Amino acid sequence: MEDFDVIVIGAGPAGEVAAGRLAAAGLSTVIVESELAGGECSYWACMPSKALLRPVDLAGEVGRVTGLRLAGPIDAGAVLARRDAVVSQYDDAGQARWLDSAGVTLVRGAGRLAGPRRVEVTTADGGVRTLVANHAVVLATGSRSVIPPVAGLAAAGPWTNREATGARAIPERLVVIGGGVVACEMAQAMRGLGSREVTMLVRGGDLLTRMEPFAGEMVARSLADQGVDIRTHESAEKVERPEPGGEVTVRLASGGTVRADEILVAAGRRSATDDLGLASVGLPESRPVEVDDSMRATGVADGWLYAVGDVNGRALLTHMGKYQARAASDVIVARVRGEADDRPGMRDRADRAGAPQVVFTDPQVCAVGRTEAQARAEGFDVRVVEHDMEQVAGGYLLGEGYRGKAKAVVDERRRVLLGVTFVAPGAAELLHAATIAVTSEVTLDDLWHAVPSYPTVSEVWLRLLEAYGL
């Protein structure tokens, strides 16, 4: 039996941030990892997907600038090699060194709760190590892809985010199940990198349904212009792949058939809580771990269990998992020291207000706070202002055919922003200004004095305020 002040299970971004901060505060900290330190984000999600999308994005930009022209198609082989470098050739030695330098003990194996403050780790050789926490256990086990129960789908060996972001070659023909973030980003990447046919099967009528409706519409238009075949109100009824790795045939609910070389399932994710021993501490299995705003698991006596990142289901985003990890670790340290545990940084308020997110399609979708529909459903006195971003000098200058749209959702009672969405090429870096305004509840009258430079796309802020009537 080995004892530590805190045990963290899962060394993805959320777990690593929690462990690093706890160790920096002087608590003896162990982190348990069953695969690669760095987690889904580093090897099979954020990092490789953005490495694949970056050249596609830039090619789109070049295509809009008069006088510039790509010399030929994107060199997909070089892009895949660059992706391999971005994921450190799927080797976590660098992350392990960082943990070591931060004073965190890394234990490799699958962690499982075995009663209060006790974790059993099954190691690669089949051995079991028992760890005991003096103060707290932090669950940071992330999430896994959902494979819908479509006949023949699981047996067809579909791609999930792992195989798509880790592709060894670009498939000639790809069929994608889903219309969410992974589906849109990967459809864009594969088409841009050379797939001849990309077909998206979208259950409902729209893409990116958690965003403002115009976001999904603009991304759909752009994907269609690039040759992606988007089939809305369509789903796979049966999947056949007689030869492993051979052609896939998808029978559609509407009666048709799509044939492809690969099938990507991008139908959402579920918290990685199977086989985590949650029942041993009285929590339901196979569900997100419910937490309060200090990230403490609800319903666990003595409050020693915390959950950060995808595993708690609050916001499946790396930056939000890391934000939650900072709150949880500071709270744990304060509670160990007997200090106030409710200082300003110690409670999650950003998730409730609407986490910021960028979808790295062309155009990029950047949103923070509530959508108009959410704000109305929550009973706010809502007013909406919108502006087309190509009408801003900075946008117009970015290229021929540049199109963008901004929308702000205003709380009329307080004259503050409840949410902002930008959909435009290269808009990602615009988002943080909106995040500051929404989070800090800056009044529109104060925003008026934040003068955007000419001629930048940020002048859209001025246009939104003018549209409001300032």
Ligand SMILES: Cc1cc2nc3c(=O)[nH]c(=O)nc-3n(C[C@H](O)[C@H](O)[C@H](O)COP(=O)(O)OP(=O)(O)OC[C@H]3O[C@@H](n4cnc5c(N)ncnc54)[C@H](O)[C@@H]3O)c2cc1C
């Ligand atoms: C294709 C794709 C692209 C994405 N792009 C973005 C993006 O651009 N920006 C963004 O913010 N988010 C993005 N996300 C979401 C992002 O990847 C996740 O929100 C993030 O990885 C969550 O971090 P985490 O630390 O909670 O979990 P994870 O990154 O999933 O890490 C969890 C870790 O826990 C380990 N683990 C699990 N169970 C055990 C166990 N029992 N014992 C020991 N170890 C265990 C796992 O091996 C893993 O290393 C993307 C997701 C996908 C699928």
Ligand SMILES: NC(=O)c1ccc[n+]([C@@H]2O[C@H](COP(=O)([O-])OP(=O)(O)OC[C@H]3O[C@@H](n4cnc5c(N)ncnc54)[C@H](O)[C@@H]3O)[C@@H](O)[C@H]2O)c1
């Ligand atoms: N740039 C980013 O920030 C980024 C990029 C990728 C992923 N992510 C995160 O990862 C998470 C997972 O992404 P995702 O795209 O897998 O999920 P998602 O929830 O965004 O989209 C899931 C899609 O699958 C569809 N779907 C669900 N069940 C289905 C079924 N049975 N049959 C057919 N279609 C079905 C949904 O209608 C939806 O279109 C997201 O919550 C997102 O926040 C973030």
